[in-house]
Amino acid sequence: MFIRTLYTVFFISSLFAQKPFGKISLPLGRVQVQTSGDWSRAKPNQAVFEGNRIRTQAKSRCEVTLKGGGKVRIGENAELELIEADVKPMVKNFNANLKKGSVWVSAKAAFGEKKNIALRTPTAVAAIRGTVFKAKAGDDQSSVQVYDGSVDVNQVDKFMEERRKRRKGLTPKGPDGQPKFKLGPVKEIAAPTQVSGPYEITLEEWVTLAKGMQINVRSDGKYHMFEFDQEKDEKDDFVKWNKERDTDN
Numbered sequence: 001m002f003i004r005t006l007y008t009v010f011f012i013s014s015l016f017a018q019k020p021f022g023k024i025s026l027p028l029g030r031v032q033v034q035t036s037g038d039w040s041r042a043k044p045n046q047a048v049f050e051g052n053r054i055r056t057q058a059k060s061r062c063e064v065t066l067k068g069g070g071k072v073r074i075g076e077n078a079e080l081e082l083i084e085a086d087v088k089p090m091v092k093n094f095n096a097n098l099k100k101g102s103v104w105v106s107a108k109a110a111f112g113e114k115k116n117i118a119l120r121t122p123t124a125v126a127a128i129r130g131t132v133f134k135a136k137a138g139d140d141q142s143s144v145q146v147y148d149g150s151v152d153v154n155q156v157d158k159f160m161e162e163r164r165k166r167r168k169g170l171t172p173k174g175p176d177g178q179p180k181f182k183l184g185p186v187k188e189i190a191a192p193t194q195v196s197g198p199y200e201i202t203l204e205e206w207v208t209l210a211k212g213m214q215i216n217v218r219s220d221g222k223y224h225m226f227e228f229d230q231e232k233d234e235k236d237d238f239v240k241w242n243k244e245r246d247t248d249n
Contacts, residue, residue: 020085029060031054033052054080067087068115070106078098078101098137102135107130116129119135123155124215128151129149131146150210212228
């Protein structure tokens, strides 16, 4: 009895220690959440936390409402790992890892608010400050398309290197003795208007994509940035669904 009670207290304490990422506002089809090693069926309005994973099966989708506002929608056959959340009244930082599939991020910042979201794929990182974009993860190549605002993109290893340096030098430290989480590139640089030829240039620094632009980043770091065909894109079922959801919300 004592052991069972101790386990219950430990389990509840661990839940309170996790920072809330948001909630599953709309699970469609077969959607699962991994919390403490086990996968379980996602439920409407289920809270999700740092460290949780969400995955969808074929013909399934999931909408996650971020704590403090904003949406992340996951397409079919996708898996998203929720890495970090740091939510304050006027500053909201989120970091997630798209292991496979596609996601749509709609997170416009309110007046005076800073909303930073970093989405990592196997080959690239997209960092935003209140905008709308779609990302697709692949082992050999990932893509990012911008529908509103702007998105900064870099290689995963460059992002992780910057993040390690930033964390090491951050002060003051948080209440647990660890550096406070801070998201976003150290600096922004203007994006080239167009890459001269597909995959001729290696992505060495952050580049900024404006509305209507797409970037494909390969595992070797080479990239191709261009204006995507918006008329053709409008016919994509996942894109249409997300735009309808953005209008409704």
